[in-house]
Amino acid sequence: MKKQHAFALSALASLLVAGCATGPSTADLDQMAATVVKSSFSDKGIVKVSAIAPEDINVACTAADVAGKPLDPAVAEALQAAQLKSIKWPADGNYMGDWKAGEKLAQSGRGLTWSDKADTANGGNCYNCHQLDPKEISFGTIGPSLTGYGKTRGVIADPTSTASKAIIEYTWGKIWNAKAYNACSVMPRAVHKGIITEKQAKDLMALLLDPKSPVNN
Amino acid sequence: MADPMRIRAKAEGDKATVRVLMSHEMESGQRKDSTGKLIPAMHINEVTASHNGKVVMTAEWGPAVSKNPFLQFNVKGAKAGDKVAITWKDSKGDTRTDEATVS
Amino acid sequence: MQTRRKTLKHSAIVAGLLATTGLFPHYAFAYNKPAFEAKSVAEVLKALGAGAPVESKDVTIGGPDIAENGAVVPLTASTALPGVKHILLLVEKNPSALVALFNVTDSVEANFATRTKMGQSSDVYAVAIMNDGKALFAKKEVKVTLGGCGG
Amino acid sequence: MKKIVFMLALAGLAATAANAQKSAAVLAIEEYRAMLADGNPSELFEAKGEDLWKQKRGPKNASLEQCDLGQGPGVVKAVFVTLPRYFADTNRVQDLESRLLTCMESLQGFNAADIAKTPFGKDEQKNVTALATWIAAASRDMKFNLPQVHAKEQAAYEVGKRLFFQRGGPHDFSCASCHGADNWRIRLQDLPNLTKNPGDGVGFAAWPAYRVSNGQMWSMQLRLNDCYRQQRFPYPGFGSDATVALGVYLGVNSQGSKSAAPAIKR
Numbered sequence: 001m002k003k004q005h006a007f008a009l010s011a012l013a014s015l016l017v018a019g020c021a022t023g024p025s026t027a028d029l030d031q032m033a034a035t036v037v038k039s040s041f042s043d044k045g046i047v048k049v050s051a052i053a054p055e056d057i058n059v060a061c062t063a064a065d066v067a068g069k070p071l072d073p074a075v076a077e078a079l080q081a082a083q084l085k086s087i088k089w090p091a092d093g094n095y096m097g098d099w100k101a102g103e104k105l106a107q108s109g110r111g112l113t114w115s116d117k118a119d120t121a122n123g124g125n126c127y128n129c130h131q132l133d134p135k136e137i138s139f140g141t142i143g144p145s146l147t148g149y150g151k152t153r154g155v156i157a158d159p160t161s162t163a164s165k166a167i168i169e170y171t172w173g174k175i176w177n178a179k180a181y182n183a184c185s186v187m188p189r190a191v192h193k194g195i196i197t198e199k200q201a202k203d204l205m206a207l208l209l210d211p212k213s214p215v216n217n
Numbered sequence: 218m219a220d221p222m223r224i225r226a227k228a229e230g231d232k233a234t235v236r237v238l239m240s241h242e243m244e245s246g247q248r249k250d251s252t253g254k255l256i257p258a259m260h261i262n263e264v265t266a267s268h269n270g271k272v273v274m275t276a277e278w279g280p281a282v283s284k285n286p287f288l289q290f291n292v293k294g295a296k297a298g299d300k301v302a303i304t305w306k307d308s309k310g311d312t313r314t315d316e317a318t319v320s
Numbered sequence: 321m322q323t324r325r326k327t328l329k330h331s332a333i334v335a336g337l338l339a340t341t342g343l344f345p346h347y348a349f350a351y352n353k354p355a356f357e358a359k360s361v362a363e364v365l366k367a368l369g370a371g372a373p374v375e376s377k378d379v380t381i382g383g384p385d386i387a388e389n390g391a392v393v394p395l396t397a398s399t400a401l402p403g404v405k406h407i408l409l410l411v412e413k414n415p416s417a418l419v420a421l422f423n424v425t426d427s428v429e430a431n432f433a434t435r436t437k438m439g440q441s442s443d444v445y446a447v448a449i450m451n452d453g454k455a456l457f458a459k460k461e462v463k464v465t466l467g468g469c470g471g
Numbered sequence: 472m473k474k475i476v477f478m479l480a481l482a483g484l485a486a487t488a489a490n491a492q493k494s495a496a497v498l499a500i501e502e503y504r505a506m507l508a509d510g511n512p513s514e515l516f517e518a519k520g521e522d523l524w525k526q527k528r529g530p531k532n533a534s535l536e537q538c539d540l541g542q543g544p545g546v547v548k549a550v551f552v553t554l555p556r557y558f559a560d561t562n563r564v565q566d567l568e569s570r571l572l573t574c575m576e577s578l579q580g581f582n583a584a585d586i587a588k589t590p591f592g593k594d595e596q597k598n599v600t601a602l603a604t605w606i607a608a609a610s611r612d613m614k615f616n617l618p619q620v621h622a623k624e625q626a627a628y629e630v631g632k633r634l635f636f637q638r639g640g641p642h643d644f645s646c647a648s649c650h651g652a653d654n655w656r657i658r659l660q661d662l663p664n665l666t667k668n669p670g671d672g673v674g675f676a677a678w679p680a681y682r683v684s685n686g687q688m689w690s691m692q693l694r695l696n697d698c699y700r701q702q703r704f705p706y707p708g709f710g711s712d713a714t715v716a717l718g719v720y721l722g723v724n725s726q727g728s729k730s731a732a733p734a735i736k737r
Contacts (some may be wrong), residue, residue: 024626032626033633033716040713044706052639052704065636112641112703125642128657137496138465141656142649179643185652188642195641217645223514232429240515242686248413259357262351266428279356279425281411281419281437283392283684285512289433293426358531384503386496388659388737392683394506465659467499 030063045114052139057083076183083180087173090202097202099213105200106132106207112195115151122195124204125188132207133214142186150209153215157175159209171208175201226292226301226316233295233319235266237288237303247278261286263306267293269299295319342355356418357444361410361445361457368406370449381446382433383462390438390464395419397446399456406449407432411458413442438455438464495503500659503595504737513604513681513733516688518574520605523598529579538574540567540606551610552730555718557621564627566718568692569710575599586641596709602626603690604679607732608649615676617722631720634713635665646717648702650674660737668724672731675721680734688733691718 003017003198005188024032040047071079076134104163108123110116126132132149139145149171150156155164173180178187190196220240225234239261246258264276273292292301302316355367363374382396407430409419419436430448438444441464449459451458524547540550541558553565561573572583579591581595582666589596619625635646649657652664662668669676678691689697694713699707707714 023622024629029528029629030633033630033637036630036712037634037637040711041705042708046704047640047705049705051641056636058643062633062636062645065645065651066633067607068687113700115700137494138658139656140658141654142652142662153485186644186648188644193641193643201583202718203581220515220519223518236510237508238512238515240464240512240519247439252444262356268427271427273425275423276423276432277351277356277423279416279418279420281414283435283437283683285515285681287394287433287435287510287512289396289510291431292424312397384499384506386499386503388500388503390682391686394503460560 044118046112046118047114047148053207055198057179057183064184068174069191071183077182081191082179083177083183084173084190086189088191088198089169089172090198095172095202096206096210097199097204099202099203099206099210099215102205103133105196105215106138124190124196124200126207128203129187135214146208147215149215150211150213155209156211156216168205168209171205172201175204219313221312222300222303222305222315224303224315226295226299226317226319228295228297228299228319229283232291233299233301234289234291235301235303235317237286239286239303239305239313241284241286241289241307243280243282243284243286245281259303261307263304264288265281266290266292266302267302267304268295270302291295298314323373327379329450331351335423349381352414352421354390358449359415361417361447364408364410365447365449365455367451368408368421368449370447370455371453373455373457374466376448376458377448379456379458381444381460383444383460385425385461386463386465388465389403390440392435393438393444393464394432394433394435396433397422397448398429399448400444401430401448401456403451403452404430404448405451406447408445408447408449409436410445410447411436411438411442411446413440417445432467438462442447491727495624497659504735507683507735511681511688511733511735513608513688513735515677516601516604517608517733518601518605518607519598520601523602524605526618529575529581531578531580533578533580533632535571535574535578535602535643536570537578540570540574547606547609549610549613551607552586552613552615553617555627555715556618557624562619564623564715564719566691566710566715567606568599568690569715570600571599571606574711591696592687600688600690600693602732604688605712607679607730610730611732612729614727615722615725616725617719619723627716627719628723630712630718631718634717635720642703644702644704646698646702665724667723668726668728671729672734673728675725676728676730677717677734679732680736682736684737689736 002009025123043049059080060075091170104200105124109125109128111120111122125137127139129140131139131145131147134147153167158164175190176190178185179189187196191198193202207215223238226235241261242259243261244256244269245261248256250256258280260280264278265272268272275313297319299319300316301319302314304312304314306312350435355364358364358367363442379399387393394404395409397409404424407422407424411419420434422432424430442462443459444462445459447455447458449455528536537544540546541553541556542550545668550648551567555564557564572586575581576583586595586599638645647666649662653664655662663674678689678694680689680691688701692709695717696707
């Protein structure tokens with residue numbers, strides 16, 4: 001225990017000596033934080049420390065959050081463009097699955113924690129942050145309400161219009177990789193990061209856009 | 218040995234309100250352990266309350282009473298300085314008695 | 321309120337008293353196993369030898385309309401009627417309906433609060449069994465939400 | 472009973488005045504929470520913690536009554552609201568639980584590293600939680616006032632801030648994903664905005680707390696540990712620099728707010 005802490009703190013101490021009255025610089029502090037992360041986290045169950053290895057988009061968004069300033073627009077656009085390339089569009093042009101399976105997936109927040117097993121079915125986590133079926137009273141508010149999603153956007157009235165097609169594509173892309181449209185979105189990159197499958201993404205599409213889905217009724 | 222209870226007894230008018238917290242798992246018999254085996258029920262099933270040594274209330278509890286149980290009741294005629302004692306006994310035969318002074 | 325140390329000291333004395341004098345022989349009650357194993361409200365009352373329950377405005381059941389977590393649902397049961405023998409708390413849809421049975425004496429009010437586990441949304445009942453065997457009840461619905469991430 | 476009614480009335484008033492759009496469901500949940508607050512089983516853990524502090528235990532058969540939690544040996548009152556802070560003898564910033572491990576090792580002869588590795592709720596870990604509960608209770612309703620004087624205390628705040636915003640894992644979650652803005656909820660659970668002072672008895676000021684969902688007493692270390700679990704992060708060591716730095720960030724942000732610990736949570 002003591003040894004482990006001596007590690008991070010000696011790094012800190014030497015920085016402090018060098019930093020004199022003004023204190024450590026932002027870069028010094030970033031370095032300290034990285035050192036602390038290294039000494040503090042360990043593998044457990046199915047979660048490995050490699051899961052928090054720095055990735056360009058996350059590093060950029062974390063730095064922006066720490067500074068309390070939004071990402072530079074040009075940087076954000078470049079990051080989004082790179083994420084957009086990860087999205088696979090359905091080869092047969094069919095975006096719709098089974099809304100009932102989608103509802104079940106949306107309800108579940110399970111999977112990928114160190115207390116889950118490797119074969120735990122991952123949830124879509126949707127209700128954690130969004131309102132969907134208006135009859136479900138237990139919904140989160142981190143994301144916008146998606147109740148009436150297909151109806152209010154006119155997709156149900158005319159699914160083949162140009163406007164509807166654009167909405168369908170955006171919805172697919174957003175579920176696949178939310179960061180393609182907003183680099184520092186708090187929404188996970190559900191298919192891109194392997195949380196859900198392509199087939200499950202279709203089920204969520206149906207939950208949002210199927211005329212029979214409770215979301216639109 | 219079982220951990221102590223917390224008993225608060227407060228006189229108000231011609232009665233005292235007694236509030237008790239008991240330290241107990243209250244295993245329901247419905248839960249499974251990590252290997253999928255049913256954990257057998259083990260819970261407080263008898264509670265006795267006395268006021269200055271005289272039994273004023275007894276209760277029988279099933280496994281549906283929540284873990285670390287809470288109980289509140291009112292003793293008629295109890296005043297500041299009186300003693301209120303609570304005893305519980307569980308389905309394993311473990312028992313615990315604690316006493317408090319009415320404030 | 322008293323300090324903890326006092327509680328400990330007293331409890332040792334009281335426990336000793338109980339053990340040596342058999343203070344409560346009259347109250348060495350038998351745990352009513354059939355009542356606690358009964359599935360429905362009606363079966364519980366039958367096991368206790370009470371009559372058919374009648375809804376009564378004189379009995380009060382208290383509890384939340386929605387319980388965020390079924391592990392702990394605060395309930396109260398009370399009546400101001402004289403001649404009460406038992407007060408019961410029941411959850412209709414639990415595997416066994418009876419939660420708690422209080423034996424009322426003249427020295428306590430027929431007014432008890434405790435907390436119960438609920439597996440799902442259900443009607444909850446307060447039943448007063450009178451000295452003449454009549455059973456009066458009040459009920460209310462408690463919705464149980466799981467809440468949280470389910471993760 | 473009267474207290475419950477009073478609290479309900481208060482909750483109702485506050486709700487109508489402050490937040491007219493609150494749904495009936497949210498109001499009902501608030502009513503439920505108020506009912507639970509009256510009779511918090513954390514009192515059982517407080518009592519146990521007090522016993523453990525005074526009891527002679529461990530290989531050295533000593534009590535913790537000479538433990539220095541920052542205000543001198545044996546001082547328990549009002550220390551909780553000044554932690555985490557820098558301790559000269561260990562030359563580290565320590566939170567309540569990591570400091571308790573130091574005392575259990577130096578005074579009682581326990582092996583702190585072994586206790587840190589023990590799963591929550593077992594053996595000496597269970598005792599650390601009870602001790603933390605009792606010590607926190609000795610600062611109830613006092614205002615948080617963490618020192619930010621020592622260079623390491625200042626650095627810990629900055630490191631904690633970086634950890635708070637650190638995105639990672641399969642979901643790209645950071646602490647801020649849930650606690651980064653006002654009026655956010657996961658399902659029905661309100662999430663305090665911890666990037667600023669969330670107010671009296673909220674967030675950092677509400678732990679240790681009794682969790683009704685599992686009937687467990689959770690210290691801040693366990694609270695942070697389970698946040699990281701749900702964030703899908705790897706396992707943060709008990710009393711590790713990351714958890715302590717996060718505690719400094721949250722505690723300093725709560726400066727001036729009153730502690731409600733030990734609280735009761737769903």
